[in-house]
Every structure is written in C-alpha cells, then in structure tokens.
Amino acid sequence: MLSIVRSQEPDAGQAPVKIEGSGIVKYYEGKKRSTLALDNISFDVRDNEFVSFVGPSGCGKSTLLRIIAGLEEMSSGTLKIGGKDIEGPGADRGMVFQSYTLFPWLTVRQNIEFGLTLQGIPLFEKRRISERFMELVKLNKFANSYPKELSGGMKQRVAIARALANNPKVLLMDEPFGALDPQTKHSMQELLLDIWEKEKTTVVFITHDIEEAIFLSQRVYIMQAHPGRIKQTVAIPCSLRSQAHAKDSDAFLKLKKQVVSLIGDHADE
Structure with a gap:
C-alpha cells in the first residue's frame, strides 16, 4: 500500500475541484493519416492540490499540459477550470x-x-x-x-x-527541472514545495522522473504511451519531506519501485 501523506492533503469531501477533464481526445493530423496522441483522458485536480503526471516519453504528458494551458485544442472531450470551459490561454x-x-x-x-x-x-x-x-x-x-x-x-x-x-490560480509546470544537475534539481524541488505551501497555489506538474513525482505530489497520474492514456492514479497519503534524506528511506524506495512497476518496462527513469 502506498504510504506517503502530504501535510496539505485536500479533503476529498470539502476541497472544490479546480480543474476537471473528461474524455479528452487529441489527434494530430498528418498528410496521409492522423495520429492519436491522447485517448479518453479523464482527471481532476482539487483546489490547492499538487498533482503530477508521470509516464514514458510519447505518452502525451506535455500535450495534455498545453491543452490545460489553452495553447492547444483537444479533438474532443470537456475541460473546465473553476467550472468554466477552457477556451484558450488565460491569466488564471x-x-x-x-x-x-x-x-x-x-x-x-x-x-x-x-x-x-x-x-x-x-x-x-x-x-x-x-x-x-x-x-x-x-x-x-x-x-x-x-x-x-x-x-x-x-x-x-x-x-x-x-x-x-x-x-494565477493554477501553476502549470512542464518538466521545469529536467535540464538541471541532480543537486540543483533537488534544491529546486524543495524550494518549489516551500513556495507551494506558502502561496496555496494549485500545481499541475509534468515529469518523466518517478522519484520527482513521488517527492513533490499529493497525487500522481500514471500514463502509458501510444496512445497516451491514464493507466492509474496513485494517492500519496503521508509526508516524507520532514525526514532527513527522504528519498533514500526504505519507504520512499518501496514507493518508487511500486510506481515503476505500474508504469512498466518502458518507463524513462
């Protein structure tokens, strides 16, 4: 059983849903055929929640984030923020x-x-x-x-x-620490958590780094590729941030192993 709990875990019975997507499909049209990038994606992100999408390259994580940002249009489905349809980029x-x-x-x-x-x-x-x-x-x-x-x-x-x-009401982050060295990356992760706790901002975070997703998130959506689908949602119910060297703890490593097994053999680590 997954056993991390975040200090600001939202109460599912009280926290309003900030973002809600249902049946999202995305095709890219080519000269000879179309490519299905996202297939029947449904998810929600609650107010002030930190949620990550993790999966192998080609699973459509960044495409989904760009759709949430209003930078790309979905082929079908519904996507709302604060109960209103997302129809393009916005200051929210x-x-x-x-x-x-x-x-x-x-x-x-x-x-x-x-x-x-x-x-x-x-x-x-x-x-x-x-x-x-x-x-x-x-x-x-x-x-x-x-x-x-x-x-x-x-x-x-x-x-x-x-x-x-x-x-903004929502901070969208597309692998923001992917180009950093490991030490700087960890420092930035800790800084981001500190900012999130202070600012109470809803965060949607895209990464292919399983360790990063577990360390940062309250919930993790695990995606699979070709086409991109949500395979499973993992709730991270208990904080390891207060422990020294959390990522090296037995509990953290066990969680990482479980998530790796859910993603499958083709996950990018």
Whole structure:
C-alpha cells in the first residue's frame, strides 16, 4: 500500500475541484493519416492540490499540459477550470517550461514584472510584487542581473517568480527541472514545495522522473504511451519531506519501485 501523506492533503469531501477533464481526445493530423496522441483522458485536480503526471516519453504528458494551458485544442472531450470551459490561454494559469524562456535583454526584476507591465500595474505596486517574489525565490541580490549572468537553477527561479507574480490560480509546470544537475534539481524541488505551501497555489506538474513525482505530489497520474492514456492514479497519503534524506528511506524506495512497476518496462527513469 502506498504510504506517503502530504501535510496539505485536500479533503476529498470539502476541497472544490479546480480543474476537471473528461474524455479528452487529441489527434494530430498528418498528410496521409492522423495520429492519436491522447485517448479518453479523464482527471481532476482539487483546489490547492499538487498533482503530477508521470509516464514514458510519447505518452502525451506535455500535450495534455498545453491543452490545460489553452495553447492547444483537444479533438474532443470537456475541460473546465473553476467550472468554466477552457477556451484558450488565460491569466488564471501560469506556465513554467523546461527551457527558461526569459527575456535576455531584461533584468531579473524586469522579467518578473513583465506581465504586470502588460497589465498596466502602477510602478509602486509592480515593485512591491517583484520584491516579494524575488525574496520568495531567494534572488533579492540579483534584481539587476541579466539572464546570461545566472545559473540554470537561478534562471528557473526567475521563471517561477514571473509566473507567480501574475497571481494565477493554477501553476502549470512542464518538466521545469529536467535540464538541471541532480543537486540543483533537488534544491529546486524543495524550494518549489516551500513556495507551494506558502502561496496555496494549485500545481499541475509534468515529469518523466518517478522519484520527482513521488517527492513533490499529493497525487500522481500514471500514463502509458501510444496512445497516451491514464493507466492509474496513485494517492500519496503521508509526508516524507520532514525526514532527513527522504528519498533514500526504505519507504520512499518501496514507493518508487511500486510506481515503476505500474508504469512498466518502458518507463524513462
């Protein structure tokens, strides 16, 4: 039996559903034939919940996230956020990609304030918001630095702060730590959990890293490929974050082995 519990585990009887997808199908049309990328995907994400989708390459994880973001259209099915149909990108969703997607000609502060500037937020308020999020991601001393002067982990912290500065209801993350070295990746995972607990933001996280999915999430949707389907949902009912070296514990390793077996022999680890 899976045995991790998160400190903020949502009460299924009380927490409202933030995102709800039902029967989602996605075809990509080619010159000679169409390819079924997602087949009958149904899922839900509760308010303030941290949910991950994990599975092998080609299972459609990123495609599903882009549909939630409104960057791609599904072929059929329904998808709602806060009870309303998703019909395109919206300010209620913030997106963090694996690539840092920062503007190289803008400083850390200016990158974080970019969306606020587009909204016409007054300068004083922009400064207040950017100061808060630079402090949250521990980049106060780098406010006037440019992306080329930052490490990979620092760039991703800027990207997270920029997304959160716009006060989204949902933070969508597409393998945001995939390009980082193991030590930096673990530090970023711990930072993300700290931010999530402080900001109470709903997080949908895409990864092929089973260990990362277990460490971060309250629930994990396990996907299979060709076409992409949800194979099983795993609730992670008890926190190991408070334990030293949680990922090396017997309980964590047992969980990882169980999830690997659910994904199958073709999982990317």
